[in-house]
Amino acid sequence: MKNMKKKGFTLVELVIVIAVIAILAGVLIGTFSTVITRANQSKALQLLRTEITEIEMVHAMSGYVM
Numbered sequence: 001m002k003n004m005k006k007k008g009f010t011l012v013e014l015v016i017v018i019a020v021i022a023i024l025a026g027v028l029i030g031t032f033s034t035v036i037t038r039a040n041q042s043k044a045l046q047l048l049r050t051e052i053t054e055i056e057m058v059h060a061m062s063g064y065v066m
Contacts, residue, residue, distance in 0.1 A: 009017075
């Protein structure tokens with residue numbers, strides 16, 4: 001018998017690799033959705049602070065006392 005060298009991957013090995021990648025992708029999607037939600041909340045809060053500052057500036061320029 002000839003000594004055959006194995007080249008490439010078996011189907012089982014490829015399926016295992018694909019499953020691991022799918023699990024990691026699932027975890028990352030959950031993490032990214034949380035990060036996006038926090039970023040949107042931070043953006044909204046910063047916009048609100050900017051609006052408050054603008055209102056205070058308008059009131060200060062008009063001589064209105066809060």
